[in-house]
Amino acid sequence: MKEVFNFSAGPAMLPKEVMLKAQAEFTNWRDLGCSVMEVSHRGKDFIEIAAKAEQDLRDLLSVPSNYHVLFTHGGGRGQFAAVPLNLSNPNDTSLHLVSGSWSKGAVTEANKYNKAVVVGDVSEKDGLQYVAPPALSDIDQSAAYYHFCPNETVDGIAYDWLPEAGNVPLVSDMSSTILSQPLDVAKHGVIYAGAQKNIGPSGLSVVIVRDDLVGKARKETPSIFDYALAAKSDSMYNTPPTFSWYLAGLVFEWLKDMGGVNAMAKRNGEKAALLYSAIDSSDFYSSKVHPDNRSKMNVPFHLANPALDSLFLEQSQAAGLLALKGHRSVGGMRASIYNAMPVEGIVALVEFMREFERVNG
Numbered sequence: 342m343k344e345v346f347n348f349s350a351g352p353a354m355l356p357k358e359v360m361l362k363a364q365a366e367f368t369n370w371r372d373l374g375c376s377v378m379e380v381s382h383r384g385k386d387f388i389e390i391a392a393k394a395e396q397d398l399r400d401l402l403s404v405p406s407n408y409h410v411l412f413t414h415g416g417g418r419g420q421f422a423a424v425p426l427n428l429s430n431p432n433d434t435s436l437h438l439v440s441g442s443w444s445k446g447a448v449t450e451a452n453k454y455n456k457a458v459v460v461g462d463v464s465e466k467d468g469l470q471y472v473a474p475p476a477l478s479d480i481d482q483s484a485a486y487y488h489f490c491p492n493e494t495v496d497g498i499a500y501d502w503l504p505e506a507g508n509v510p511l512v513s514d515m516s517s518t519i520l521s522q523p524l525d526v527a528k529h530g531v532i533y534a535g536a537q538k539n540i541g542p543s544g545l546s547v548v549i550v551r552d553d554l555v556g557k558a559r560k561e562t563p564s565i566f567d568y569a570l571a572a573k574s575d576s577m578y579n580t581p582p583t584f585s586w587y588l589a590g591l592v593f594e595w596l597k598d599m600g601g602v603n604a605m606a607k608r609n610g611e612k613a614a615l616l617y618s619a620i621d622s623s624d625f626y627s628s629k630v631h632p633d634n635r636s637k638m639n640v641p642f643h644l645a646n647p648a649l650d651s652l653f654l655e656q657s658q659a660a661g662l663l664a665l666k667g668h669r670s671v672g673g674m675r676a677s678i679y680n681a682m683p684v685e686g687i688v689a690l691v692e693f694m695r696e697f698e699r700v701n702g
C-alpha cells in the first residue's frame with residue numbers, strides 16, 4: 342500500500358502508532374481472547390483503562406482537581422444542548438462569541454433553551470476575515486455562561502486570546518484544537534470536544550467541567566446529558582462508547598510519549614508555518630483569514646482560478662494527499678493538520694502545490 346496523507350477535517354487521521362497497536366490487540370485484548378469492544382464497561386479490565394485514559398488526559402492538560410472529566414456520547418453538537426440544559430434556565434441569557442459556523446451553530450441550539458445573545462462576530466481587517474476580542478464592558482455579568490470556539494474547523498479561523506468574561510463562566514468548544522497546545526483549564530467553566538478531530542474516533546466527547554457548575558441541570562435534562570449523573574457514575578450512567586474511549590486512551594499515551602502538549606504545540610506551529618508560507622509566497626494560492634486569526638489545525642486556501650479546483654483535487658488525491666476539498670460553505674481547499682499529521686505530510690502537500698502551480702500557473 343502506498344503511503345497517503347489524510348487531511349480530513351473529521352473524522353480525521355489517527356497516529357499510525359496508535360492504529361498499529363489497536364490492530365495488534367484487536368481480537369485478543371489483554372489476552373482475554375476477545376476484543377476490548379466485546380467486554381463489559383463494568384468489568385475490571387475496562388474500568389482500568391478508562392480510569393487511566395482520564396488520568397492521562399488530566400496529566401496532559403494539567404486539569405485541576407476541582408474539575409470533573411466526563412466521557413460522553415453525542416459529539417460536539419450534543420454539548421450544544423447539554424451546556425444550556427446544565428448551566429441555564431429558560432429565562433437566563435447565554436453570551437456567544439461567533440467566529441465561524443460552529444460557534445454560530447451553538448447559538449441556534451442555545452436559543453431553544455435560553456436567550457442567546459451574540460457579543461461578537463467575524464469582521465474584516467485588511468480585507469481579510471478577522472475576530473476582535475469583545476470588550477469586558479459588553480459582557481453582561483448576570484449571564485449564565487459565555488460560549489466561544491477558539492478554533493473554527495470549517496472556516497479556519499482561530500485566536501489565541503481568551504475572551505474577557507469577568508465572573509461569567511467561560512464555555513469553550515475545543516473540538517478541533519484540544520491537546521494541540523497548552524491550555525489553562527482553570528480559566529474555564531466548561532471545556533468540551535467531540536473526539537473525532539484531535540482525540541480519537543467519533544462517538545465520544547470529552548467534557549471538562551468545574552465542580553460548582555455540576556448539579557444544576559434543569560429537571561427536564563435527559564439523564565444521559567446530566568453532568569451530575571455522569572460525574573457520579575464515572576461516565577458510566579449508561580454504556581459509554583467503549584471502543585472510542587479505549588482508542589482515545591491510546592492517543593493520550595501516544596501524546597505523552599511524544600512529549601505532551603508543549604511538544605505538540607511546537608510541532609503544530611512548524612507545520613502550520615510551512616503551509617501558510619507556501620500559500621503566502623505565491624499569487625496562485627491565497628488565504629481569506631487575517632494572519633492574526635489563522636488556525637494551526639484547519640488551513641483553508643483558495644486557488645486564484647477556481648476552475649482548476651477539481652483538477653487540483655483529482656491530482657492531489659492521486660498523489661496520496663486525501664480529503665483536501667474545502668467545506669461546501671467555504672469552497673476551495675482545506676488541509677486539516679491535527680496532532681496526528683506528521684511534518685512529512687505538510688512537506689508532501691507543499692511540494693504538490695508548487696508542482697501544480699508550475700504546470701498550471
Ligand SMILES: *Cc1c(COP(=O)(O)O)cnc(C)c1O
Pocket residue numbers: 351415416417418419443490492493494495514515516517535536538
Ligand atoms: C466537528 C465539530 C463540532 C460537531 O461535532 P459533532 O461530533 O459532529 O457533533 C462542533 N464544534 C466544532 C468546533 C467541531 O469542529
